Amino acid sequence: MYRKSGTLILLLAVLGFTEPLTGQDRNVALARSAAPGENGASLLDRTAGLDVKGVTLSSALTRLSYTTGIALAFSPSLLPSNLLVDCACRAATIRHALDRILDGTGLRYTIVGDQVVVERPRPEAPSIPTMPIDRAVPILALETAPVEHALLTEVALTGMVVGRITDAQTFEPLAGTQVAITALGIGTLTSSAGRFTLTGVPAGTHTVSVLRIGYRAVEETVQVVAGGTAQVDISLRPEALQLDALVVTGTGREVRTREMGTAIGQVRRADFQNAPVRNPEEILMGRQPGVTVQLRSGQPGAMGHITLRGATSISATRNQPLIYVDGVRLYSHGISGAQNARQGVHALQSVAAADIERIEIVRGAAAATLYGSEAAAGVIQVFTKQGAAGAPVWEVSVGTGINTLGRVGAKSDPTNLYLRCGEPTTALARGSWTPITMFDPTCPESGSWVEPGTTWNMDASVRGGSQDFRYYVSARRSHEEGVVKPGFAENTGVRGNFEFGVTDKLTMSFNSAYSTGTIRWMPDGDRGSGFFNNLMGAATSSFQDPAVCADLGVSVDHCVVHGRLLSHQVSHQWTDHFTLGGTARWEPSTNLQHRLTLGYDYIESLGQEIILFGFHRPERRLGRLINDDHNRITLTADYVGSWTRDGLFGRDIGSAFSWGVQLVETKSQDYGSQADDFAGPGLVTMADAASARVSTDDQMRVVNPGIFLQEALSFNDRLFVTLGARLDGHSAFGREFGFQMYPKLGASYVISDHDFWPEHLVQTFRLRGALGEAGQAPGAFDATRMWATLPGPGGQAGFTPAVLGNPDLGPERTREFELGFEGTTLQDRFSLDVTVYRQDTYDALVGVQPIPSQGFLSRQLENIGHIRNQGYEVQATADLVQRRNVLWSARAHISRNDSEAIDLGGEIALSSLLQQIREGAPVPAFFGPRMLNPDEFAAPVYSEEHEYLGSPWPVRTIGLGTSLTLGQRLTLDAQGEFQGGHLMFNSSGYAISWNGAWQPCFDTQMALASNNQAALSNVTARERARCAVTSGTRDQYSWLEPADFFKLRVASLTYEVPSRFLRGVDRASVTLSGRNLLTVTDYTGLSVEANVGSGPNVMTRRDHLQIPPYRTFQLAVRTTF
């Protein structure tokens, strides 16, 4: 036992855990929160909520800190003690309040990071002697003005306190943190590297207070000796519930969380700092209730699928949440990838995780009203890092790792579904269902088609600036190999965010980003030349060549050559994405604010598929080239104004009236071309082919203008009522734009702010509720009767009926009602957030079958549907252990969404891949004949009618996460997710079994083929259906399987390198992490969450012969200097 303990102590010592750590954490009343990354100008634009009369300046400032939630740094010794101030500033801005109460004091205020510092102006001359300070550690001391000779004479009797403030879990330095010895009136702010120095501290024992918005306050006891330097490094932990965090998405103006009637999901940098995630899709996996992100494929670079709450529309394209980055709308839909890939890409993928400060998620219509007729499916807004005043801080991160794929398919299959290929394997011949042998001479030397792929990434950034100019600039490059060669994805990107203080009333910021990426796709899914489609096609593989085996002297029934499949098909996706946004904030008076954001987002993605000359399949022997180019331009113009007042009716009532005008224009162009039959090898351009044609040329422009008005009332800063409406138009409704009104109403009540509240039991408690509407517009051509063009030979073209047209179309209207509460207890160690909601989409656009004998066959949209989603979302966090050297926290969320098509006008709105959208069932749902005796040892018996069989999308999700920090050096973080309550169509098994290549079916298929009743006596009806040997008895419904699964999405182990080992850098950490590590499921197909669709935006799901998602292990080193 002692030996073990000694070993542990030795290990801790080696790892640097034994550095002196004294004192205890204590919560103090000044704990406040703010949104990370909030810039200075917006900080001052917030409502002051201050109403004081005849109080000292110190009291007024303290009170202002309380009412606004901002961190106000000041030294009481600097303040005139006999000055009493008044400020009836409840509805005024912080800027106005500070101007008022500091008027005549000679003091000024500045913004450092996300804190406001009150200080005396620095004398311009002469220069004054200072303590020797490392230039790399800028000091922001409050005691800058009163530097007098007396101070210098005191140096010999005093000492210094130095240290660094970091995040307890991520070890990130926390710039702008307030550090003070309150009793002495000495204080400072940490530098951008998180360091601080307190000078002139009298010898003795003192209490150092550390305060930062969003983190729990800490006090630390320190012993100072004359002429000495005391070291205090402190790690801060985030607050459990941040009622004063700022939210901007869907709120018109910036508001505190406490004012919101709806739940806004937030994922902060600290949540994913160490995880091996590359973009917002991967960040959001399993992080938030009501947010479902699914991996569609194991192809590097393939987009995921994001769903917020549930389907509010029966159209896949109308179920995509809007995407904003720093206020600029991105193209929010997926873009089709090269045809061979059966996957797509998304603009969100090019936003680098390393650049992200936080993500706000608006899950439904109640909170998305102000976005109008394209927002019913919710809104996701990404905020990137911004500059901070101070010396430049560089951050460089380098990571490398591997991607691996474990077993695929049935465990009883020794061939691993023919991914192992070094020696002859066995399958069954369709028809006779007798064993046949196969051999692939083109198998890789490793003996498997699946090999580990390497991955590496480099990220570098620098941030800094001054009071009037701040910047954040970053660059990155990444490369990732897939598990089937030669698939890969690589990406290079840069970002520059700049903020200028033009005048004291006008600030401007510019956010820009460019990324360029290349994906090498593998032929996948249901493509005739798809990799798995042929590999698992056994005797039906299109890639066979008996002569090759004959030359090798290998005698087998089928000589397959799948190496030719991989070497003769080359598919790429090249994506360029550029975003530029500019925001001007103008505050002409203390209670009037204007904000104008202009944004430009451009994404071009070219998918190219080349079948090389000499391809194995005879019909493509001469080769083929397909180019599909997609261009999307999204322009954003967003003006918001607000006017705040206070003390209405002589009471403690505040008002904030907001108004805004938005205009979003989306232009898209899709251009596809195809060339066939090259004259010889090496020719791969359109001009080299015997025939070439334009296959697609679509152009579309959509304009969505809108205005909104909103009034927010606050009562005693604890009861908030918000009433607003948006008038929204859309070009889909023609020149008149079909303007619609979307109202909203919300209320929030922070009951725990009352004096009567039993704060010793429950520290924070808030009730909230909201009712709001948002919409979804139909497509650009849906209102007009249109004919489609038909290409013909010799340049001839014709027309055929396309869209019947409905000039009376209106938008879908989604009305959402949401109620919830949140609170903390056990001294803020446990937090709980509960939301229940119901969404009703009225006037849902349903494609109605026209009368065939009237010529038009395509469904015509009509506003006749009613779709409902209802459910709950529960989120909890707990600090399980809070010891000096052990911090252990846990987080969990659970959500459920029940979807139902209430009314579709009797239509079956979708019918594809066993899935339909029908009244009385989820949207969509599996329908088919139900097997009545699945477990009987008999032939299958089915219901006569098609029945509801299950939902293809998860009904329940559970997120589980934990973080364990040891000795302020080592952090283990893990995030897992359960999705369940749904079915998956194992189309892979359905196809493979018919190919005679699904090993679990071999015995049954041979018994069925030979009518061996003895062998069949212990084969269930379900297995007989799955292993059918005649086309008449094949049953795809028997391949619908429960798709519940748990995945360990990410796990990381981060070690903060002790400073004594560092040379030339402030900080370094090493992280070993993994993604997609563990999957627990009973599902038997290739992948429980993959999806192969004809386009990137799909309603239906099926697992069909696609490369499954793989695991990633990564080692990363991050340094800051």
Add this chain to the structure above:
Amino acid sequence: MWRHTQKLAALVIAAVVLTGCDDFLEVTNPGGLQDNALDDDVVFSGMVFGMQEDFGVALSEMAMDAGVMSDEWTFVGNSATTRAYSEGIIRSDQVDNHWNQMQRARWVAEDGVRRMLKVWGNRTDREELAIQARLSAGFANRFMGELFCEAVFDGGPAMPRDSAFARAQVHFSEAARMAEAQGRTALRYAALGGRASVRAWQGDWAGAEADAALVPVEFAHMQMYWATGATFPSSGGRAGNWVWRDNAHRDLFTVAESRWADVGTDPRTPSDTAYVGGVPRMSNDGVTVFIQQKKYPGPDSDIPLVKGTELLLLRAEARLRANDVPGAMMLINQNRAAYGLSDDLAAADSSEAWEILRDHRGAEVWLEARRLWDLNRWDDPFLAGRDRCIPISDRERITNPHLGL
């Protein structure tokens, strides 16, 4: 001064924005053609090409499936619908595709005729495009009558299938009249051939004979398909011949186990057994020998709509109905001679002549979507216990206020 300048600038910006908005908010998207744009003769050429393509799509798929509804070939794929067709089960909930496509072909052609009359007026008679539009409308109606149990026009009530023949006759007659006036010989033959058949189906065998006699034996009017193997994807496409695709390319149909499997030497029903390594290749089901039809050797193989050789047999049938066995046999042997089958056949009596006629007509129209109607007309034993025609689809019944399930 500065304040005035500011106000002026604001005014100018506001004016620019307001006037600019007018264009900005005027959203007109290219792509596709608005319906009212078709009321212009500059697009009539494209309109006629479109109606021919729509008809081609309907005919191509119909020829494939009508082949298993009759006894022309065997389905060996997985589709439950087509499998049911093979078994003689033609349910109203499984015929949406055929009903829709043929209805679209009919409606588009007749809509085109209406637009031409509206735009051109009397000039219509002088336009070749008008003849082609009438022919498309005539053939679509002829197939509506031959294959479907009842007819429906433009969202109206159910009508007897004869009404489609009557409608076809009007279109063919107009086409013939205009073609004669314009001197368009080939189009006139096509119209006369089409009218001959629908006259016969209406019982006007004399009229049918008269029309048919005007068409040369060597004449053929074809539905054009132009796709190449490269442009006709296995997953679908409008421009290609689906009979070729689903047989030669997808192995979903085989001539095996049909009455034409053993004919082999008849040039009207060409087919061949596929071999792999000297062993007959199996079809998609793995158990049925794959015999490939050779009548349509590629995706761009055209499907006949009117043939002089078929009209010989039509006239032969008219003769038989008039108990003129020698006359009928003479015409049948002319048909054989046209295909190089030199050995003349003789029939001892009417019954034997009818047997010969049925065999020859079956071979003549093989895989042309015509045989199901012939079997109906002849009350062929093959149809015993089988559905004899395609019912009005459920989709039409559900959506058409004059109908119902």
